[in-house]
Amino acid sequence: MMDRGALIGGVIFALLLAMPVLLPIVGAEYLTGLLIKAMLLAIAAISLDLIIGHGGMVSLGHAAFIGVGAYATAIGLESGIEEILVLLAITLAVTGGLALVTGTLALRTSGVYFLMITLAFGQMIYFTLTSLAAYGGDDGLTLWSLATFFGSDIVQEGEGLYFFVFAALFLTWLGVWRISQSRFGRVLRAARDNPQRAEVMGYPIARYQLIAYVIAACIAGVSGLLLVQYAEFVSPSIAAWQRSGDLIVAVVLGGLGSRNGAILGAFFIVIMEEFLSSIFHEWRLIYGPLLVVLVLYAKGGLNDLLHPKSREAS
Amino acid sequence: MSLTLFLILCLNGLQYGLLLFLIAAGLTLVFGVMGFINLAHGVQYMVGAYLIFAFTGLTGSFWLALVLSLITALLIGLLLEYVVFRHLYSRSHLDQVLATFGIIIFLNELAKVLFGPATLSIDTPELLSGSIQLTEQLRYPVYRLVTIGVGLVVAVGLFLTISYTRTGMLIRAGSTTPEMVSALGVNVKQLFQIVFGVGAMLAGFAGVIAAPIFAIEPGMGDNILIIAFVVIIIGGVGSIGGAFVAAILVGLIDTLGRSLVTEALGLVFNASMANQIGPALASMLIYILMAAILVFRPKGLLPAKGAT
Numbered sequence: 001m002m003d004r005g006a007l008i009g010g011v012i013f014a015l016l017l018a019m020p021v022l023l024p025i026v027g028a029e030y031l032t033g034l035l036i037k038a039m040l041l042a043i044a045a046i047s048l049d050l051i052i053g054h055g056g057m058v059s060l061g062h063a064a065f066i067g068v069g070a071y072a073t074a075i076g077l078e079s080g081i082e083e084i085l086v087l088l089a090i091t092l093a094v095t096g097g098l099a100l101v102t103g104t105l106a107l108r109t110s111g112v113y114f115l116m117i118t119l120a121f122g123q124m125i126y127f128t129l130t131s132l133a134a135y136g137g138d139d140g141l142t143l144w145s146l147a148t149f150f151g152s153d154i155v156q157e158g159e160g161l162y163f164f165v166f167a168a169l170f171l172t173w174l175g176v177w178r179i180s181q182s183r184f185g186r187v188l189r190a191a192r193d194n195p196q197r198a199e200v201m202g203y204p205i206a207r208y209q210l211i212a213y214v215i216a217a218c219i220a221g222v223s224g225l226l227l228v229q230y231a232e233f234v235s236p237s238i239a240a241w242q243r244s245g246d247l248i249v250a251v252v253l254g255g256l257g258s259r260n261g262a263i264l265g266a267f268f269i270v271i272m273e274e275f276l277s278s279i280f281h282e283w284r285l286i287y288g289p290l291l292v293v294l295v296l297y298a299k300g301g302l303n304d305l306l307h308p309k310s311r312e313a314s
Numbered sequence: 315m316s317l318t319l320f321l322i323l324c325l326n327g328l329q330y331g332l333l334l335f336l337i338a339a340g341l342t343l344v345f346g347v348m349g350f351i352n353l354a355h356g357v358q359y360m361v362g363a364y365l366i367f368a369f370t371g372l373t374g375s376f377w378l379a380l381v382l383s384l385i386t387a388l389l390i391g392l393l394l395e396y397v398v399f400r401h402l403y404s405r406s407h408l409d410q411v412l413a414t415f416g417i418i419i420f421l422n423e424l425a426k427v428l429f430g431p432a433t434l435s436i437d438t439p440e441l442l443s444g445s446i447q448l449t450e451q452l453r454y455p456v457y458r459l460v461t462i463g464v465g466l467v468v469a470v471g472l473f474l475t476i477s478y479t480r481t482g483m484l485i486r487a488g489s490t491t492p493e494m495v496s497a498l499g500v501n502v503k504q505l506f507q508i509v510f511g512v513g514a515m516l517a518g519f520a521g522v523i524a525a526p527i528f529a530i531e532p533g534m535g536d537n538i539l540i541i542a543f544v545v546i547i548i549g550g551v552g553s554i555g556g557a558f559v560a561a562i563l564v565g566l567i568d569t570l571g572r573s574l575v576t577e578a579l580g581l582v583f584n585a586s587m588a589n590q591i592g593p594a595l596a597s598m599l600i601y602i603l604m605a606a607i608l609v610f611r612p613k614g615l616l617p618a619k620g621a622t
Contacts, residue, residue: 058408105605108612112351112407113551116543117608123540124601131594241540245415252412282427288420295413296401 005259009173012263016166020159032162034274036230039169040223042266045250046172047219052248053257054180055212056192057107058115060244061122065217067129067239068095069224074234075135077143084147084155087225095221096214098125103213107206110195122241129236140235147229155229165226169263172219177259179215188212189257249291318451323570329458331565332465336520337538338545338557339472340513346489346552347509350399351407353414356539357421358514362387362521363530364425367436376439383522384515391514395507403506418536425532433529461523468516469558476554485509489552541568544600548607550614559615564600571596 016035023029044066051057072094076087102121106114135141146156154160179185190198191205198205228234237243246269254265276283341355365386369379398417402410437443442457476482484505487495496502521535528534545564549556576592583591607614 052408058411060411105608108608112345112349113547115351115407115411116547117604119540120544120547120601120604123537124598127597128594131597133590241536242419245411248408249412249415252408256408282423284419284423285427288416288418288423291416291419292398292413295405295409295416296398 009260009263012260013166013170013173016169020162033230034270036162036165038267038270039165040227040230041247041250041270042263043165043169043172043223043226044220045247045254045262045266046169046176047216047223048247049251049254049257049262050176050179050219051209051212051216052251053261054185054188054192055209056189057110057209057213058248059106059118059213059216060115060241060248061102061118061120061125062216062220062247063241063243064122064125064239065095065099065220066224066227066243067236068098068125069221070228070234070238071129071132071135071224072221073147073225073228074141074143077145077147077228078135078141082145082148083151084149084225084229087147088222091221091225092218095224096218099214099217100210103210103217107209107213119241119244122239122244126236126239126241129239136235138236140233140237142233143228146232147225161230165230168222168226172222173260173263176219180257184208184211253294316451318449319573321449321452322454323573324566325454325458325462327566327569328562329462329465329565330569331562332462332469333520333524334538334541334545334565335469335558335561336465336516338542338549338561339469339554340516341539341542342546342549342552342554342557343485343489343509344513345546347485347492348403348506349492350403351410351414352399353411353539354394354417354421355513355517356535356537356542357418358387358391358517358535359521359524359538360425360530360532360535361390361421362518363525363528363534364429364521365518366522366525367429367434367530370436376436380522384519387518387521388511388515391518392507392511394514395510399510400503400506422532422536429530429532431532433531435529436525438526457526461527464523468519472554473558481505481508541600544604546614547604548615550617553614553616556614556616564603567603568596568600571599575599 016039019035020032023031044062048059048062051059051062069091072091073087076090081087081090102118106117106121109117130138146153149155149164155164180188187198187203187205187208190201191203191208195205224238227238250265250269251262252265253268254261254263273283273287276286280286337355337359340358341352344350344352344355362383365383366376366379369382369386370376373379373382394417398413402413438455438457442460443455445453445455446459448454476485484495484500488500488502488505492502495505541564545560546557548564549558549560572593575596576588579588579592579595582588
């Protein structure tokens with residue numbers, strides 16, 4: 001039997017799949033870019049939900065891994081590596097390795113300390129990226145050649161890129177859901193709800209948390225790789241801590257640890273930003289207080305609107 | 315590197331450290347006493363800088379503007395506490411992060427709308443402009459010396475207040491066992507308000523004294539907030555003494571590192587290599603220090619007594 005979460009997820013993905021056909025009919029092809037941007041944010045948000053929603057580890061430095069993935073890809077491209085699968089391997093190795101080191105240190109702490117430390121590490125990565133003078137430094141780097149898929153340029157623009165990002169989002173969504181439903185995911189939630197009990201039951205919770213942290217960083221790195229492919233440009237600003245804040249907003253707005261929440265939250269943010277900024281240049285004056293109001297009065301996030309009764313998996 | 319330059323760097327580092335202390339003190343107390351993680355603490359610093367800019371323009375006098383800025387910074391802090399923050403004390407840290415993040419976005423944008431996105435500056439007050447001869451070769455701006463002095467006075471004042479007054483005693487008690495303090499009949503809400511207001515005012519004060527030295531721009535509080543976090547992690551969360559030691563340490567290491575690392579690397583690598591790695595490594599120094607503290611003393615250099 002299909003549960004409600006899978007149903008809503010199915011609807012979301014069916015809609016996304018139909019968009020390249022639907023948008024030209026209503027003459028709104030320009031929205032394709034917006035959708036790609038939203039999907040990229042959603043990929044990173046899903047990965048962050050794995051550690052915040054399921055793991056209870058509030059990281060405020062997650063965007064740094066998007067930046068690391070993006071720069072690993074950009075530097076790979078600059079040195080003449082064009083195959084996207086090779087670039088993917090490089091991205092995973094670099095973000096994963098970095099997450100292993102920072103995660104080991106950060107997980108010596110928990111709660112608010114963890115938050116401050118991930119923030120500090122994120123900032124350290126950000127400043128390292130700005131100091132890469134050979135790759136544009138502060139100003140960023142425009143890429144003149146993009147990655148190819150087995151030598152074909154199908155994943156460089158238009159529908160090819162759209163479906164490539166779509167596939168990445170779908171696999172992320174499916175993968176993180178499977179992880180969260182596995183024994184690994186249950187241990188992670190047990191450690192979130194009661195670390196002592198999980199520890200006493202014999203689970204090495206630090207190791208579980210570290211693995212979740214590394215997985216999340218790798219997925220964020222992939223989102224960075226795709227961001228380079230989409231924007232044909234990379235700059236340190238994608239790793240700024242405000243971007244990490246946006247990711248947290250997406251995750252919390254969508255509903256923590258829920259199946260579709262991170263996707264809903266990410267799309268909500270991208271669409272709202274587009275909408276607000278089109279009617280009001282200083283849209284942040286509305287966005288900021290809106291966040292405060294949402295925190296104070298709307299608990300549970302967007303996902304709860306779709307699941308009024310039960311909260312799944314948490 | 316000459317001795318003179320080294321001394322100047324030390325003084326600059328000391329001054330930067332004291333500035334960091336003014337910000338970190340409020341942050342660490344608010345977190346220590348209320349368990350409240352306030353990302354918007356950094357914008358209070360920005361608010362202070364903009365206030366002194368606006369009031370100096372209006373009144374023409376730095377000293378009058380200083381008083382007005384401090385009062386306004388205090389009022390803004392209390393207003394924020396009343397409207398938003400007090401509803402968040404019992405919430406999860408995640409909610410606190412989100413709401414205070416919203417306030418950062420709002421105030422940064424408001425500063426941009428009211429004062430424009432360009433960087434602004436104000437002159438050092440006439441009384442304190444100029445520089446004095448410290449040693450035969452060393453001249454140092456009076457204003458910077460005065461900020462060092464003022465920073466030290468505030469630090470001592472804060473330390474005495476917390477160690478020897480009734481309010482200080484309640485703050486110390488509140489930071490370890492808030493329930494017990496509340497059960498003993500202390501108006502914890504009011505205590506929170508005092509701590510919060512003073513913290514906001516100190517951050518605003520830091521912004522005021524930084525305004526004639528650094529550029530005033532939207533978002534100027536964000537980076538210093540993160541450094542302040544590094545400071546309170548190194549010092550031990552909730553500990554004023556720790557915040558003081560860590561702030562001075564971070565100020566000195568950061569300032570000295572920016573000049574010394576490139577030179578030191580120049581001894582090992584060739585000049586262009588050193589110029590490339592140097593600045594990156596220098597800006598990482600304080601984070602490396604933080605990581606080292608975490609490994610060897612996870613509770614910080616001078617942890618608050620009884621803190622968990």
